[in-house]
Amino acid sequence: MEAKEAEVVLKVIKERRSIRKYKPDPVPDELILKCLEAARWAPTGEDAQPWRFIIVKDPETRRKIGEIARRGSGRRFSVELYTGKMIERLGAHAWPEEKRRRVFEKLASGKVSAFLAEAPVNIVVCADKNTWDPREDCSAAIQNILLMAKALGLGTCWVIAPCTDVRDEMRMKELLNIPEEYKIVSVVALGYPDEAPRPRPRKELEEVVFYERFGQKKEGAS
């Protein structure tokens, strides 16, 4: 692979965004399958390939998934707001009052995750639990989906809201008839983007990279 191609890969990685607003246009099956083709080439421990992908287009099923996600996010964010952790996490102390109220209301209502209902496609990523690294393998597969979708001009959002909580995961498994021996790792919203979010700030490499031992900076670095 040439350096030029590496730059293309990095460009796709850097320009991917989490899209929460989609055009209603349907996504052709061949594009969905192209994303899943990328997914199945993800690295997988012991060659387990524990992933199974459920393509959900049915509006009523998506509505139900969106509702599970809304309630789950609403519960969690309400508690985070109640305890003040959310203000800390978002660094919201310095925000104007109006912005803080607006953002917090959206988070506590769970609407931040309910958009799954509006995305034309929900890809539910399940993992065979009887493997060694089901979450790691599926996470690699999901990242491949996100990057391939970006390269195809599609938008995605990796959403854990409908399955972070075991109670919600049980609701999802019942809704989608998922057998006991599989767990849900995440849901990926997929569609044509109807927004262009700005990049979120990233920690600098110097802050997250250590040498030889945890916390050890490169010699000579301040």
Add this chain to the structure above:
Amino acid sequence: MSERGSGINKDWVNAVLYDLLKVVYDGFGGASKFRCCIVGRGLLKDLVEKLNLDFSNLAIPEAAKRVLEALKAIGVIGGGDVALSDVVLDLRIHDCVHLPVQKRVKESKMPSFVCLCANLCLGLIEERFGLDTELIEINQEGGTCHIRAMLFKWD
């Protein structure tokens, strides 16, 4: 002859519980509380049958109090108090057999993310009152665990 295991050593049980909590926390991190919120709830059905528990015509705090009384009756806790303020349920559980686990958790760097007694109360509230629940926090001081949870009724 007593049934094998009927006099099972509490230290053994609590040591195993602590180790299991650590395994969960190492695997799920901050999401551990979302994975453990139903642990122990299966006991509620047994308690209802064994102790003929009746929750009809009870408000939320009284129903939760009845669960705690049942746990006291089977020797899990020494007692408990319940209060409800708006949407926040306040449980104070005294002298729980699992208190050493909470103490160890507190001493370690793990946050306290599960209380089996609270799980039963919250499970009952979800089932009988049709509300969603979410654990806010668990604070252990002396012989008491103070647990707060939020209750939700969605549109």
